[in-house]
Amino acid sequence: MGLTDADREFVASVRDRRRAVCQKIANAQLTVRQAAHLARTDEQVRDLYAVKVLDVHPALGKVAGRRLLTSVGAHQFSTLASLDDNMIERIEQAIQSKPV
DSSP states (O other), X not given: OOOOXXXXXXXXXXHHHHHHHHHHHHTTSSOHHXXXXXXXXXXXXXXXXXXXXXXXXXXXXXXXXXXXXXXXTOXXXXXXXXXXXXXXXXXXXXXXXXXX
C-alpha cells in the first residue's frame, strides 16, 4: 500500500513550508522567536528541528548553532515548538551578542 496523491501533496506542502521558514531565517526575515511561535501554531512547521533553524541562522552557522542549542539544555532532536520561552530568550540573547 503506497502513498496516495493527497498524501504526497501533503508531504510536499510540509517540506515546502519548513524550507520556507528556514529560508526566512537564513535571510534574517524571521527571528528564532517568531519561528518558534510559528512552530507552535502551524501544524506544518510543528516538528521542524530547532537545529535546522540554528544551522542556517546568519549569526550562527552549523557548529555554533548546535553548541548554542546544547548550552540552553535542548537535545539535538528538539523541535522548534518544544523549546520553552527561557530557551528561546537565551538563544536570542546569544545571537544578539554575536558580532555582525
